[in-house]
Amino acid sequence: MFHRIPHRPLTDRQWAALRPYVERDAPQGRPMADLRHRMNGMFWLLTTDAPWREVPPEYGEAGTVARHFRRLTKAGVWEELLQALADLGPRHPLQSLRRVIFRGARRAYRMRGMGIIVLARRLKFLGALPxxxxxxxxxxxxxxxxxxxxxxxxxxxxxxxxxxxxxxxxxxxxxxxxxxxxxxxxxxx
Structure with a gap:
């Protein structure tokens, strides 16, 4: 599998910075199990051009990871992360995930539509455009x-x-x- 961006699992600092944005309750109100693992699987996929079905089994079922990506996208997480990248300082741990977040925003475009393009243009994040x-x-x-x-x-x-x-x-x-x-x-x- 060719990785466009080198994939490394989330460090503790990166996870602590990312967690408030992605920690959402399941529709039934239950907390999600192994959320960090799912995010690692999602980020693994975002570093490649692979389809969802190729997510390695160590990150969970591919359908579960894809469904979680769709939930986060519908909740507007990618827009929140783009805004956070613009607001936070250059040494913030989320900045090390910048390229992966941009790729996530590009994938989210089909579900979110024009709003994500407008936000990326206004923030001058041309790498987040699809x-x-x-x-x-x-x-x-x-x-x-x-x-x-x-x-x-x-x-x-x-x-x-x-x-x-x-x-x-x-x-x-x-x-x-x-x-x-x-x-x-x-x-x-």
Whole structure:
């Protein structure tokens, strides 16, 4: 198995820093058994391009680890971790998990949608984006473009003639690409 990021189990300091973000009760209200082991399994998978079924058995059943990832994603943990990385100092133990957290955010994009892209862009975490920044939608740019058009609405015809091509190109950037080739997505470490 090829690891894009070297995998090491969570240290005690890393686990102590990560635990408040991932420690959630099960839907039945029971505390989760061996949560640290599940997180190690999840992080093992995030360091590779492997599917969930290839999680090693020492981390538990692959379906259980995948289900826990989905629960954390639905609870917004990846967004919380991105915000924490932005707020915490450079020597904080979570910073050593930065690349793995970015890869988790990229995987969570399909479930969380545009919100995670907007957050990653605003925090300037381009590594957390699920593709190259120039191929992804930019909602903030669309707001600026609408504001620009509203300022020039009385002379809109002349404005479009003067800035038409640039506006068309910018509007294309706002919407992003419909399809990002898999080779480009996988090239992002």
């Amino acid at each position: 593709g190259p920044a120039w191929m992804l939608p930019d909602p903030d740019l669309s707001k600026r473009l609408v504001a620009l058009q509203m300022r020039h609405r009385e002379n809109f015809g002349r404005f479009v003639l003067q800035w038409g091509r640039a506006l068309r190109n910018l509007m294309g950037m706002v919407g992003g690409r419909a399809h990002i080739p898999r080779s480009l997505r996988l090239a992002m470490a």
